[in-house]
Amino acid sequence: MRRRARIAIAGLALAATMCxxxxxxxxxxxxxxxxQNWLTYWGDYSAVRHRGLNQINTGNVKDLRVDWIFQTGQTGAFETTPLVVDGIMYIxxxxxxxxxxxxxxxxxLWMYKHTFPQGxxxxxxxxxxxxxGDRLFMVTPDANVVALEAKTGKLIWQTEMAAYNRGQYTATLAPLAIxxxxxxxxxGAEYGIRGFxxxxxxxxxxxxxxxWSIPAKGEPGGDSWAADSWERGGGSTWLTGTFDPVLNTLYWGVGNPGPDLYGESRLGDNLYSCSLVALDPDTGTLKWHFQFTPHDIxxxxxxxxxxxxxxxxxxxxxxxxxxxxxxxFFYVLDRETGEFxxxxxxxxQTWASGLDDKGRPILTKDALPTEDGLRICPGLGGGGNWMAPSYNPETNLFYFALFEQCExxxxxPPLYIQGRPYWGGVSRSAPGEEGWGxxxxxxxxTGETKWDFRFFRPSWVGTLSTSGGLIFGGDEDGSLIALDARTGKNLWHFNTGARLVAAPITYLVNGRQYVAMPSGAALLxxxxxEPDR
Amino acid sequence: MRYLPMAALLLYPAWGQTELDVAQGKGIFRNNCAFCHGLTGSGGRGPSLISGRFLHGSTDEDVKNVIRNGVPGTTMPSFDFETAEIDHLVGYLRTLAGSAPKSAPVPGDPAQGRQVYLRNGCSSCHRIGMEGSVFGPELTRLGASRSPDYIRESLLNPSADILDDYQGVTVVARDGKRTGGVRINEDTFSVQLRDVSQNFRIFQKDEVREVIHETKSLMPAYNSLSQEDLQNLLAYLVSLRGDVNAGAHVNKPEGVR
Known part of the structure; x- marks a missing residue:
């Protein structure tokens, strides 16, 4: 009897949860x-950032205009990727x-503000x-993970990932729910952390x-760090990974080793910095890794x-x-085995004469920074960076923003002070050379370029692909743009009035397609x- | 008998800094200061730091004060360093001081130099206080923000260092007509210039044939001045330390009447 009651209560609780x-x-x-929705940071687990929406298309995109603006009133770079769930947007x-x-x-509908301890x-x-479920998850600048009630924005739980240590550890990414x-x-790799x-x-x-993205001495990979350099070895994991539910494998990019630009104190390959790691999402066990840039400086x-x-x-x-x-470099790996x-x-690029058959770079004689300075391409920011790419299954093309610059x-040798930058050097733009995007x-x-669209300055804006035959992107000077996915022809641009540092998304509510983009302190x-639809 | 590491023992007696401290001070200098003061501190857009003379006071505290607070009206910003960092940095600066002969004050007659300035039409591009044109960089506070060597180089070889704000641009219209000017702003789709008559010239890139970024300065080289004129002109320019807002009216409240 008591047992049956307990089961009944459990059943009710489960039903309530399901509701x-x-x-x-x-x-x-x-x-x-x-x-119609945008349910994860990348829009799905594979990060293709393509949507089969075509209400806005190559024929009518010239008429695209601002429909609404939400002003946050907050300063600083607005880098969010909104989630859209059945007509509600969470940013x-x-x-x-x-x-x-x-x-x-x-x-x-609601606002949440994280409470920071004093100082x-x-x-x-x-x-x-x-x-x-009915919960939202975010990280905070002081390295907490926070769970909120989606209906109200009320705090459910909060967990500190690492001791804050004067800003040494921070967190910025969108979590991944699996x-x-x-x-x-x-x-925090610029501050001498050990990443995870x-x-x-x-x-x-x-x-x-x-x-741990940086193995300790004695662990597999630990011998790729000289002396105790692994303890401040960096290896931030600052951008959301991707997930294959069939292979049950999580893919995550690992950041640079620390100190960033000085390698003498950390001789060795410095695993798993500058690597892609494939993990079991149930246990965190490493399945395989591939290191793109061994001993990066x-x-x-x-x-x-x-x-x-x-x-x-x-x-x-x-x-x-x-x-x-x-x-x-653009890399293709087998995601079951990690094979290059x-x-x-x-x-x-001036640093590698090529890659060997395992994908390891063959360095040129002018590959590494020096005390008195050396011009190297690409610049410190890349190359590629965190600007979200997209893939259109109709054109079979990969679309991404990149920095074209040398520095x-x-x-x-850096001075280590807890909570202070631990760079071990600096990069400057090469005199008389303007970078572009x-x-x-x-x-x-094949890795072959089909077309390029040139931005005046290197741009931090990711791309979005749609079945309307469009690629959306944007530039450092605040223009949101739409290009023809097949030709790269610019079909529309709009000056949002502030630097753009995110990637656009698209969604559908009440039969109407929207493109959303953060700009300055506003979500546009x-x-x-209406009559065009 | 075991040796102790030399780096830990070798103190610079006057400042209590180890060799490693100074090496780290050098790193801090190169990462934060070298862009303006040069890789070896010999000056660039900012003044030389190797003469042993500092414009704003020579004690450690004076120098730290300048680093922490910057210099108003110049491009010297303030830096938020930790105590250990600023100690190492000043320790490194002390190793530089005296590595060059003490520079004499700039010779020449500033009053004569002003005549050279006016005779050569400098004010048709540059402004001092409220006098002159805004086509080229303002010179009101030039002496406080640039080293004499930098100013001399700017006169003799203006293309050696072109400030981003004074990039020369030529726009070629579809009919071949060319418009030159200083770039005020530019993005992927448009460019805005100021021409030599101080007028705004505005272009959409898809409406013109070409936008050319000039690699040479729009300022001519003044390398045919006599030695005396050049020296006097330099003395005049180095003497310019005016208030950047000197020409503006500041109306004080007069109270409730």
Missing amino acids: GQQVSYERLVNALKEQ TGTDGYAYALDARNGRK RKATAVNRGFAIL KNKIVVGIS IDAYDAETGKRAWRF HDWDAAETPMLLDLNWRGKPRKLVVQANRNA LMGKPFER IYYSN LLKALDPL AFALP
Whole structure:
């Protein structure tokens, strides 16, 4: 009797949970089937950032205009990628703010503000939410993971990832929800941290596992660090990874080793810095790794999007992971085994004469920074960077933004002070050389460029692909743009009035397609004028 | 008998800095200061730091004060260093001081130099206070913000260092007509210039044939001046330390009447 009652109560509790469940794990796995929504940071687990929406298309995009604006009132770079779930938009702002909005008109539904302990600076950026069930998850500038009630913005739990230590550890990325876990990474390789990837129980906030991106002495890979240099070895995991539910594998890019530009104190390959790691999402166990830039001293981290594509590789269907790396090479790996399949430069580079058959770079004589400075291409920012790429299955092209620039790199022994930058050098633009930005369409099977669109300055804006035949992007001077996906022809641009540092998304509410983009302190939503639909 | 590491023992007696401290001070200098003061501190856009003479006081505290607070009206910013960092940095600066002969004050007659300035039409491009044109860089506070060597080089070889704000641009219209000027702003889609008559010239890039970024300065080289004129002109320019807002009216409240 008592037992039956307990089961009944458990059944009721389960039903209640199910009722409240907005976004199940099943929905996340099938996120690409919900073209009207944007359910994860990348839009789905594979990070293709393509939507089968075509209300806005090459024929009418010239009429695209601002439909609504939400002003956060917060300063700092606004880097969020909104989530859109059945007409509700969830965004994070700077300084630990977050909001829920009516996605049709930008009207606010609730606001959350993270409470900082006294003395903590709150200037870090944030890149967005994860959603699972009826909960939202974000990280904070002082390295906490926070779970909020999606209906109200009320705090459910909060877990500190690492001791804040005067800003040494920070967190900026959008978490990734997998099954019942929330996977996050850490920032701070410029401050002498030891990086990690963490998973937290979505229900309780308890840590489920930790993968150290820098192995300790005695662990596998630990011998790739001289002396005790692993202790401040960096290896931030500052951008959201991707996930293959069939292979049950998590893919995550690891950042640069520290100190960034001085390698004498950390001789060795410095695993798993500048690598892609493939992990078991249930345990955090390493399945395989691939290091793009061994013993890097250029700050060329490998945080860039590891996009998952299933393509015919040399005539055979193959599960691939591709990345436009900060070191100026485009890589294709087998995502079941980590096998290196192809690596090709996508812009000017002076540091590698090529890659060997395992994908390890062959250095030129002018590859490394010096005390008195050496001009090296690409510059410290890359190459590729965290600007989100996209893949259009109709054109079979990979679209990404990149920096076309060379810089003078200086290397010198750094002074370590907790919470202070620990760079070991600096980079400066080469005199008389202006860098620029490109939005490039590339064939991922060959690494060949199909077309380029040139920005006046290097741009931090990611891309979005739609079945309207469009690629959306943007530039450092504030213009949001739409290009013809097949030719690269500019079809529309709009000056948003502030620097853009995020990637546009698209969604559908009440039969109307929107394109949303953060700019300055505002979230802008674009749509066609009503009569055009 | 075991040796102790020399680096830990070798103190610079006057400043209590080890060799490693100074090496780290050098790193801090190169990462933060060298862009303006030159890799070896011999000057560039900012003054030389190797003569042992500092414009704003020579004690450690004076120098730290300048680093922490910057110099108003110049491009010298303030730096938020930790105590250890600023100590190492000043320790390194002390090793530079005296590595060059003490520079004499700039010879020449500033009053004569002003005549050279006016005779050569400098004010048709440059402004001092409220006098002159805004086509080229303002010189009101030039002496406080640039080293004499830098100013001399700017006169003799203006293309050696062109400030971003004074990039020369030529726009070629579809009919071949060329318009030159100083770039005020530019992005992917448009460019805004100021021409030599101080007028705004505005272009959409898709409406013109070409936008050319000049690699040479728009200022001519003044390398045919006599030695005496050049020296006097330099003395005049180095003497310019005016208030950048000197020409503006500042109306004080007069109280409630």
